[in-house]
Amino acid sequence: MASQLKSKLNAEVWGIEYVDGAAKEAAKKLDKVFSGGVEDVLDKIPNGYFDTIIFADVLEHLTDPESILKDIKTKLKSGGEIVASIPNVRHWSVLLDLVQGHWNYTDAGLLDRTHFKFFTRNSIARMFKEMGTEKLEMNAVSLVPTDLNHIAVWEQFKSSVRGINGLDTSSLSDEGVHYQYLVKAQMKSELVSIVVPNFNQKKYLEEFVNSIYEHTNSFELIIVDNNSNRETIEYLNKLELKPEVKVIYNKTNNGFPIAVNQGIAISTGNYVLIANNDIVVTKNWLSGLLSVINKDDKIGLVGPITNKVSGIQIDKDANYSSIEEMHQYAEKISNKNKNEIFEFPRLAFLCTLIKREVIDKIGGLDERFSPGNYEDDDFCLRNQLAGYKAVVAKGVFIHHYGSVSFKANGENAYAKRLETNEKIFIDKWGGNLEAIWLKGEKIKERKIECPINKDIFNQSIARTFINIDDEEYDLAISNINLALENYDLSKRVGYEKITKEDLLNIAGTIALSKNDLEVAKEYFEEELKNNPSSSQACYGLGEVFIRAELYEDSKTMLEWAVANDGQNKNASLRLEQVNKKLNLPNNHNTVLEQVKKEIIQNA
Numbered sequence: 001m002a003s004q005l006k007s008k009l010n011a012e013v014w015g016i017e018y019v020d021g022a023a024k025e026a027a028k029k030l031d032k033v034f035s036g037g038v039e040d041v042l043d044k045i046p047n048g049y050f051d052t053i054i055f056a057d058v059l060e061h062l063t064d065p066e067s068i069l070k071d072i073k074t075k076l077k078s079g080g081e082i083v084a085s086i087p088n089v090r091h092w093s094v095l096l097d098l099v100q101g102h103w104n105y106t107d108a109g110l111l112d113r114t115h116f117k118f119f120t121r122n123s124i125a126r127m128f129k130e131m132g133t134e135k136l137e138m139n140a141v142s143l144v145p146t147d148l149n150h151i152a153v154w155e156q157f158k159s160s161v162r163g164i165n166g167l168d169t170s171s172l173s174d175e176g177v178h179y180q181y182l183v184k185a186q187m188k189s190e191l192v193s194i195v196v197p198n199f200n201q202k203k204y205l206e207e208f209v210n211s212i213y214e215h216t217n218s219f220e221l222i223i224v225d226n227n228s229n230r231e232t233i234e235y236l237n238k239l240e241l242k243p244e245v246k247v248i249y250n251k252t253n254n255g256f257p258i259a260v261n262q263g264i265a266i267s268t269g270n271y272v273l274i275a276n277n278d279i280v281v282t283k284n285w286l287s288g289l290l291s292v293i294n295k296d297d298k299i300g301l302v303g304p305i306t307n308k309v310s311g312i313q314i315d316k317d318a319n320y321s322s323i324e325e326m327h328q329y330a331e332k333i334s335n336k337n338k339n340e341i342f343e344f345p346r347l348a349f350l351c352t353l354i355k356r357e358v359i360d361k362i363g364g365l366d367e368r369f370s371p372g373n374y375e376d377d378d379f380c381l382r383n384q385l386a387g388y389k390a391v392v393a394k395g396v397f398i399h400h401y402g403s404v405s406f407k408a409n410g411e412n413a414y415a416k417r418l419e420t421n422e423k424i425f426i427d428k429w430g431g432n433l434e435a436i437w438l439k440g441e442k443i444k445e446r447k448i449e450c451p452i453n454k455d456i457f458n459q460s461i462a463r464t465f466i467n468i469d470d471e472e473y474d475l476a477i478s479n480i481n482l483a484l485e486n487y488d489l490s491k492r493v494g495y496e497k498i499t500k501e502d503l504l505n506i507a508g509t510i511a512l513s514k515n516d517l518e519v520a521k522e523y524f525e526e527e528l529k530n531n532p533s534s535s536q537a538c539y540g541l542g543e544v545f546i547r548a549e550l551y552e553d554s555k556t557m558l559e560w561a562v563a564n565d566g567q568n569k570n571a572s573l574r575l576e577q578v579n580k581k582l583n584l585p586n587n588h589n590t591v592l593e594q595v596k597k598e599i600i601q602n603a
Contacts, residue, residue: 001056003029014050016041038068043338047074047287048190048217055084060115069131074291078190078218079134084183089118092145092154092176099157110179121175128185132294135186143179190290192219192271192353195263197256199226202235204278204401209239211281219286220269224248224259255371261364265454272359276350278401279306280323282330288396289353292341300358300388301380303347304396305333312344313392323399330397337395345437347390349376350400361386363450368428368475374421377433382448446470457483457490461498464506473514480507501531508540512547520544535565542574551581559591 006013006029014032017023023035034041038058053072059065073082087110094110097103105113119127121138128136145151158176161169194212198205205223212221225236227250240247248262260274271290285304293302307318307326315333320326362382369375380390426432430444447466453459460482467476484503492498508523524540531537538561545554555578561571576586 001054002026006030014045038062038072042068042071042075045072045075047284047291048077050076051080052076053080053082055082055086057085057087059084059086060112060117060119063116065117066127066130069127070294071291073131073187074287074294076187079186079188081184081186082128084185086119086124086181086183087115088120088140088175088178088181090120090172090175091143091179092150092157093143095176096150096153096157119181121171121178121181124181124183128183131185132188133185134188137184139182140175140178141180141182142177144177189270190218191269192273192286192290193222193263193267193269194219194273194275195222195224195260195267196275196277197224197226197259197263198228198232198236198277199253200228200232201277202228202232205232206235208275208277208279208281211279215281215283216286220244220246220267222246222248222263222267224250224263226250226253226255226259253371257365257367257370257372257375260375261367261450261452264359264364265452265459270356272354272356274349274352274354276400279351280326280399281351282327282334282396282398284334285330285396285398286353288334288338289393291339292391292393292396293353293355295339295341296389298387298389299391300355300383300386301347301352301390302341302393303350303352303390304393304398306350306398306400308400308402309348309350311346311348312342313348315397318397326399330399333397334395340394342392342394343389344392345384345390346377346380346433347392349379351398352376355388358383358386358388359452362448364452366428366450368424369421371417372421373418374425378425378428381429381436381443382450385448455486455490455493457486457492458495460486461495461503468510471513473510476510477507477514477519480510501527501534501537504530505534505536505540508537508544512540512543515547517544517548533564535561535568535571538564539568539571539574542571542578546574546578551578554578555582556591559589562589563591 002013002015003026005011013030014034015023015026015030016034016036016038017026018035018037020035023033027033034044039062053076059068062068069082073080076082089110091110103111105111107113121140125136125138145154154176158169158172161167161172196205196208209221212219221242221244223236223239223245225232225247228236233249236247236249239245246266248259248266250259250262254262264272271293273286273289289302289304293299303313305313305315307315318326318329320329362379362385364379365375366378367375369378383390422432428444428446429436431441435441436443447470449462449466451459451462451466453462460479464476464479464483467473467479480503484500484507487500487503504523504527508520508527511517511520511523521541521544524537524544527534527537527540538557542554542558542561545551545557555575558571558575558578561568562575565571575589579586579588
């Protein structure tokens with residue numbers, strides 16, 4: 001079969017053959033042949049290399065086919081497929097023998113004496129579903145009974161079991177004649193979106209990009225440029241002509257967290273890899289990270305080891321004097337530590353692979369840490385709070401030059417930024433990294449989401465509501481201002497019923513919560529300009545004047561609030577309180593009285 005594939009499809013075909021003699025014969029016809037069991041040669045097969053892997057009557061001969069499938073899918077390109085032929089133990093010939101107490105192994109067939117595992121249609125479908133199949137096709141090869149006695153017994157058997165309450169035999173007639181299943185399982189796309197913030201540093205960026213192209217099979221590269229110099233922009237202009245490259249050009253230096261979020265917002269991969277622009281990746285780096293992250297549903301983040309980093313990802317034994325020697329060292333590490341992991345809650349985001357489902361749950365980087373530092377610690381903590389683990393892939397080594405963009409302004413500025421952002425982290429969570437992760441101190445309760453959306457209005461308004469819930473009013477004001485700026489540019493999907501007046505009222509209310517009366521007054525006045533009959537805007541201004549102890553002004557606005565909406569109970573209650581301050585009857589409302597007079601006069 002393999003030689004036919006090669007000759008008819010002109011395909012590159014590799015093979016695995018358990019029998020040494022047969023392997024030598026196959027090697028004469030195929031491109032490459034491994035001698036031994038599948039379990040024995042997996043480590044010799046490159047990751048992310050094949051379009052299709054075929055198991056022709058093989059899985060039933062393996063002691064743990066489920067594990068083999070999960071491991072071997074890492075050898076496929078993104079969206080690759082597995083084809084398999086698998087015998088059906090639910091076949092009528094096996095069932096009829098079994099009810100008579102017979103389970104007789106044979107030299108070939110359904111009960112081949114070399115079979116370790118037995119399958120039905122349901123167990124096959126479940127096995128492939130659990131390994132992450134995007135699309136599963138199953139066709140049957142049928143072998144019906146032809147002997148009259150077998151036909152009669154089979155029909156009687158089906159009739160008998162149909163009468164047993166509690167048994168689902170609805171598929172027995174069809175599946176009972178299926179001798180073998182031919183399976184084609186297309187794996188879920190493992191496209192990785194590599195997001196790289198960049199500011200100048202063309203030399204390092206170019207070396208990084210070249211290493212990506214040399215050592216990575218399937219990827220989407222998103223570079224977010226923070227207003228770099230002309231030399232770098234010219235390089236990016238040429239680079240984005242490549243189909244897998246997207247470039248975002250910022251007119252200002254937005255820093256690391258904002259740039260990363262911009263990249264994530266336009267990414268399409270099932271995974272996002274956040275990378276610095278000053279790293280050099282190595283052979284099988286990405287397939288190695290993917291292999292680790294897919295070993296456990298609860299692994300949300302995985303990072304490599306490297307020569308220069310803070311924390312546990314540092315490889316203190318890394319010693320080389322050139323990039324060529326570095327690649328040799330990386331291959332040595334890959335062979336030595338393949339599939340070894342170390343679990344730790346904190347990863348440095350110089351090169352970190354993230355499952356899309358994690359981003360769907362917790363969003364992106366928290367931009368309060370702009371221009372950078374501690375945003376990765378914050379993300380790792382939120383990853384943990386969402387129920388996911390962070391691990392280090394000890395078999396993946398990359399080179400890191402070391403924060404060249406951050407340190408471009410000098411070591412002192414870099415150290416000061418670290419100190420500032422540590423204080424921001426402590427203010428947010430109630431403790432520093434040591435207190436939270438090493439001493440297990442309790443953290444502040446707060447939302448873990450940092451929403452990301454290509455639509456800035458949607459992103460900003462979602463963040464505003466989270467900020468309000470967490471009583472972070474400075475951030476709420478900042479985000480609602482962004483929402484207001486982008487209101488007319490947005491389709492506001494999911495927020496169609498929110499009007500600009502609503503936003504202005506929310507903004508004014510937030511400013512009141514901060515006791516920033518001048519700012520609150522401006523928002524409510526703007527709301528009133530947009531809608532002169534707004535009861536809520538009048539009520540908001542009434543609140544502002546109460547806090548400023550301008551009770552006459554407050555009374556006027558509260559009277560208008562009640563006049564514009566008689567159901568505004570908050571305004572009515574506040575008006576009673578102000579009237580009391582002014583020694584007036586509780587229900588005193590000159591505006592309402594004037595409105596009533598005008599109605600009577602016009603009647």
